[in-house]
Amino acid sequence: MRLTSGFLSHVFARGDSAHLPVLYSILEDLAQLAILADEESAKDGHIVEHLQRAMQHFQSAFASCMGDRNPDRLRSKKAGALHVVNVQMRVFFRADQTALIAKLFETVDHRLRHDSSNMAATAADIVTYRYWYARDCLLNDRYVDARYWLEFVLEELPVKGAQGDEAQMRMRRNVEWVLRSLIPLRIAAGTLPTNDLLASSPRLEALYAPVVASLIKTDLQTFDAHLANPDVERHLTNVCLLDLVRSIRWLVVRRVVKKAWLVAGAGTRLRLDHCQMALSVSQGSEVGGVETEAAVSTLIAMGLMTGYVSTHHQLVVLAKANTFPKVQDQLYTTFELWDVWNKTLRT
Template sequence: MGNQEAVQAYLNQIASAAEVEDGTTLAALLKIGDDHARQLNGALQAAHGSVVENAVRRRLNEQWAEVVWGHLRVLRALEGSGRSASASSPKRSTSVEDEAGIVRAAELQNTVAQAFHQVFTNQTRWCLPVLYAVDGDLRALSIEADTYLQRTGQKAGRLEDAARSMNKAFSYCVTDRFSPADKSRKWGTYHIVNLLFRIYFRLQQTNLCPTILRSISAGDLPGLERFPIADQLSFKYHVGVLAFYNENYKKADEDLSFALWHCHAQLKKKGASSRLVKNRLLILNYLVPARFILGILPHPTLLTKYPALNYLYGNFVTAIKRGDIKLFDQSLYDLQRDLIDRGTYLTVERARALAVRKLFKKVWILNGSSSRIQMTQFQKALHLAGAEATLDDVGCMLANMIDKGYLKGYVSYEKQMVVTAKEDPFPSIQRLAIS
């Protein structure tokens, strides 16, 4: 097939899919990793740009022509950059000039997304696969472009540009008030929200997420349970992490547990693919320390199954169980960088109070479960555990435990002792979390 014939055949496929509202086929024809990219490669490189553009504009209406011509320009930019658009035949860039082409491709993909979003406002649910393909490629190319720009000491920002464009797509989904319920663009809301959340998390701009959540609440959407399970899982993961960051550990536990359970169901259903296993680890990274605060420690088999999880949290579990302050503090010091990188350092640090509580409970037991214990007894226990503390420090620890409900009683600073409740002075942390 000649170059012109290849381009014309492609355009005929586009026109046919749009005419019959075949969103799945149209999405593939506008996705950079699809086979058509490889098939059109020679034609796009050989033909003059104006010749291809004229062919596009003759065959398609104005709006779709903008989208398709933009897409073909993206393919040319990717092939010219040394990075093949076809997933089946990737190539590596060979020079800085070649790599810079990825920035151009990301910019062009943004124009494709903007052009498609204008088309999208007049379409219904059938067009959602196209939206996912176009905006998904926009996110991926923007990340790649920013990586290149940062590596070469240039100002990044393509991903922020992509987020602004996708925000329009989100708005077009959530505010669709005229399409019939079963054909509404609202059915694409959570997929686009998840794309936006992934961008905001990567850019460390999670402060923008609450605005999205408020729009969802006001959007009169179908219940989340009616959306595809992949959209539910991803959404629950993101809102669970947001709750974790806001120290709302009950909600974090609820949402992350939902994501973990359904991820586990997907694993059993589809087989243990590396992507799903990775997703499960991402969820557990936040769920395990969130449950520390709720008094729930992971089962040993979980840590055995996931060595990376055991590396991060195994010693803290042991320290909390034993009241081993020295082990806790040393582990916190050794793993500081890893925990900061994963966004869990502050929560794990807060869990130190549980190790202190366990140690103090041992002191209470060794004192015959007496309701009156001298503060020096706790100070000695801390010393033996490798944590030096003044009596004022001990008083603060005890007061904090009482304030959190970890210990029932009061501190008598005048007599330098703690007076505990006679019944259940160390109530279950889990019961406290539920109440």
């Protein structure tokens, strides 16, 4: 850390944009060493504080970039401010420092709103920052915002023109990272990915092909078995997507109940035991009457069905029109209810 402090005080403070690549390299190495040091300290039962101390140097670097008064925009260090933040974000997400993430976004968003013209950030740094912002939205169950910014990032990412194998690999990896989070958000909004899109990446196919198949085939058993896979669960947890993908199960339940309704004649009355039988077949195990009533009531509360449950008559009384509203029409309501549902599961 003395090397970083010395560089910031004696070299970078007097330098210009030519020193930015050196700054980035030093900060990334500092962060990696701090994480390793904290891991070793935790094993020995010592206080874990190296990463927090390292972040003080990140803050100094950010302040030094933002405080540059060089009138030459090509030589100004302000262009490096957002890049420093992006390095911090990558470190925070890797180290699971959620409290630090929230504080940093609050600081930078204030700067972007009031001083965006002076930050002189590159387009690549702005897109990267919005990617991390979308990841934070996912972390806090703000799914509508997450989808908006991930679609922004996907539109801005270069998908052609990369020269060399390494550049093309990096380009494909970046697109895959965005799609990894965007695909379940689009599924939750009622848009299924194409087979060609999933086949373009073995990792995406392994994660989401069973989810799509479960929806198409109204197969709860396949869906549950997929999420019970420890590798799938661990991967989705690491990228803050497990709660969202679990919530997609309600769309499978909706399709199962809708199929039972169609088989029963698509009227305004649907017996609960018909729903119970359909859910039991789809799940591959017996579903109880109370569980069935709770599932149907939840679909109605989410806006995925229109009607009410008559417990006394063991019937679902359905609306004549728009009995099963389009998922897209219920996007905001459904996401808000999923936020509540996910937080309830975690308490």
